[in-house]
Amino acid sequence: MEYNFNEIEARWQKAWREQGVYRTVEVEGRPHYYVLDMFPYPSGAGLHVGHPLGYIASDIYSRYKRLRGFNVLHPMGYDAYGLPAEQYAIQTGQHPAVTTEQNIARYREQLDKIGFSFDWDREVRTCDPQYYRWTQWTFIQLFNHYYDEEQQKARPISDLVAKLESGERKVENGEWKEMSEGERQDYLMGYRLAYLADIPVNWCAELGTVLANDEVVGGLSVRGGYPVERKLMRQWSLRITAYAQRLVDGLEQVEWTDSLKEIQRNWIGRSEGAAVWFPLYKEADCKPWMLGGSMEDWKYPKENPEPVPAFEIFTTRPDTIFGVTFMVLCPEHELIEQITTPEKRDEVTQYVTWAKNRSERERQAEVKKVSGVFTGAFAVNPLTKERIPIYVSDYVLAGYGTGAIMAVPAHDSRDFAFARHFGLPIRQVVAPEKDAVSDPSTWEESLDSKTGYSVNSGFVSGMKVKDAMAAVIDRIEELGIGHRTVNYRLRDAIFSRQRYWGEPFPVYYKEGRPQMLPEECLPLELPEVSDFKPTATGEPPLGHAKVWAWDEANRCVVETSKIDHKTVFPLELSTMPGFAGSSGYYLRYMDPRNDSAYFSPEAVGYWQNVDLYVGGAEHGTGHLIYARFWNKFLFDLGLAVKDEPFQKLINQGMIQGRSNFVYRSKQDNNLYISKGLIRNMEEVTPIHVDINIVDNDVLDLDRFKAWRPEFADARFELEDNKYVCGWEIEKMSKSMFNVQNPDDLVARYGADTLRLYEMFLGPVEQAKPWDTGGIEGVHRFLKKLWKLYDGYLNTQSNQNNQNTPDAELKVLHQTIKKITDDIERFSFNTSVSTFMICCNTLTDLKCADPEVLKPLLVLLAPFAPHIAEELWHRMGEQTSICTAQWPVFDERYLVEDTVKYPVQFNGKMRFTLDLPAAATQQEAVEAVMSAPESAKWLGGKEPKKVIFVPKKIINIVC
């Protein structure tokens, strides 16, 4: 019987689907396990072999868990909103919904061929109104909640209002009771977890939209690579910064790789330090200070808002406050206007205008270039009482800390560069050793290290840096001019996109202020538009919608023309960003068809959170942060039951492409030289060639000629009658002609071979190049395995009920042990090689014993489900192998009577010696001494020492 994988796989895929073997139902009393893949964006290009890598790994684990008796939730869906479909719509007029539908169908077809055990009844699509209804619902909740710093959790905004009403909580600059409704709403906007604000955003004119920080790299958009500029715009944002500390702390509880945790920590960027108020220098105000008067003469600016006497800075190095020689404000700082002296005004205004108009890209490209201007104003160092000049420079960022710094050029490289550029004094206040003070004017760089001792620093001189930090903060707090504080690099997430293909906001505007739609009116469905581009007036595409206004009285969407601002109001024109729909999808899978709630308490109570999450590390700073935030918010609301959504996370490595090249002669434009014949790479032009017409780096000449017209009458210089191509590892991409499509491989070798080969390539987490070369070996293994079982099936009638030979049981149990261990530690590449060894051994033993062959199939089933199921049935089983029992490893079969001891002399392995397993050290030494080889290695010397590790090794030191 031939191994007809095409027929077998199609047949079983159909049977599994019809029998619903992968349907998951919540059953009490069985242990549960949730295995999740990051759902894909269905792109027009379809899947390449890199995509299924993680899916195969998670599928193996899911199937394994099922065989071990777990109730496994293993769903799949689509992150269906996104830019490419919209870009395509702009170019072709094809509605994104249509494109998306087609792409999903193609993805599904490709996924189905690989034989995954997804429960497709639970599929979710982010663009489905029944799904995004809950994305919109969550947005409304975010709007209606604020973050309570004391309780460290989200609470209803109505609680905040109640506190303000009762006076339990004070408004900073006024009285709640005296505020108008509008003022109150504006005030509350400063607390809502989803809020509207004018913020400088990354505006991409080409895409007509705003991008999140992590969607911009080097001043260019990640998608498309278009220029991005800074622009002030009214945008929805999510107050993710409120959760910064919890996002850091939560990392302690999850089983993620250290590197990914570190990426998240860096992204959140927690830094401890001090906020310090520096008074402005004015003759009148500062006189008492300068004369050594009391600090209390000076008042906090919040209590005495006019005139502004001081400004706040943030520093992580309070210990260096004695080394401050100038101050720097960011160009956006509100104080600049007030403090700039008349004679400096023109210069400052000019600089500020220039700096503000500089695009993010220019700013980043010229990080090393120092620029800035003196305001003419001075501050007073609250500890030394020195007068300090205040500068403006764009190396201080508006978005971090307070947008103002105390500059300590001796111990901060950026301040150092600035000081050198403007000839400002540099004063050493930290030294590696107590007396290691030198002249800073001779320094080539600043001394940024946090180790060493404070010097020239008043009351902290001589202290270790760490102690000095604490001492300075204590003094500052005592004086009431500052306090210990923590800053985060993390910014609030901009949540508006000037785009069509995304979730509409459930928001309308009344008197310019946002109102939430009633929850019962959700979903607010995405309207049809006549054009997917921004409107002529620069509004988002939804501005083209004819039916896009909210009738408050009738609670429905009506024609835009009916807007009267009395009962019919305009709806929000922006849509939500890509991360909106992907932030909570894992929860929806638990209860995907629920139409009265996001998910039921029972469902989430049963599944809890994701036990194993598999996906690419590229989501380290985007999706994985947003989803954790989203989950924590739902946790605060009492919906999610776990604070962290993804308990264990595995990042599958990227599969790179292996490109092939032909070499065209520079002398003869039609001559292609085989790689081995090239004397000088200068003489040839390497040209990418489609990997599908190359086999083992040997070019198929006829197919090459047929590939493209310009190669039709190519001539070749061959070696050994072959044209050998060059190769290189590159990103897998269409333009390099190195894309490997899984469908082709499935058609040629079968899904089981593809699954095994992708695992065989190396550790799942490691980046590795795709090389189809080795797939033959894996395919041969399955053919050999087929033959092994075929042999049994053909001869079973002659079999007596003999006892199973020990050797066969031994290899079986070795395999059970190894495969179980391997799966538990996600080492699937070693599993495949274990199967090969097992199959080779059983073939050599001519094994034909169902007691060995059947359990082996169960072990194989998670990896190669089709062939396992087929052979399982051929061996007489009636039920699916998916519902079989994982074999139990029995130590008994592995017990050995003798051990092959490696014998070392002075740590070098010389020979091996078979000894009884129970041999003592004395017996072992005697055996070694009487072995003929020993004399040579002893060289007449007596052993000084003997190391004997039972069942491991013997080492003779002489």
Next chain:
RNA sequence: GCGGACAUGGCGUAAUCGGUAGCCGCGCCAGACUUAGGAUCUGGUUCCGAAAGGAGUGGGGGUUCGAGUCCCCCUGUCCGCACCA
């Protein structure tokens, strides 16, 4: 610049606890079967050496009876962040 990961035959990799380095597969070499082989099977394949033997896990040092594995320094590659005070 800062942070993280990694470095083993011609190639992908293995060695899970400090105990025979190179399992398994690809490729290559030789042979068998064959009209043929890009099918199948058998054997070989880290390097140097005829052999005995020696060397060997990016380089240098250390700990240890013993190091791919632990420690220190250096080099290289990949990834993340990048004026974050």
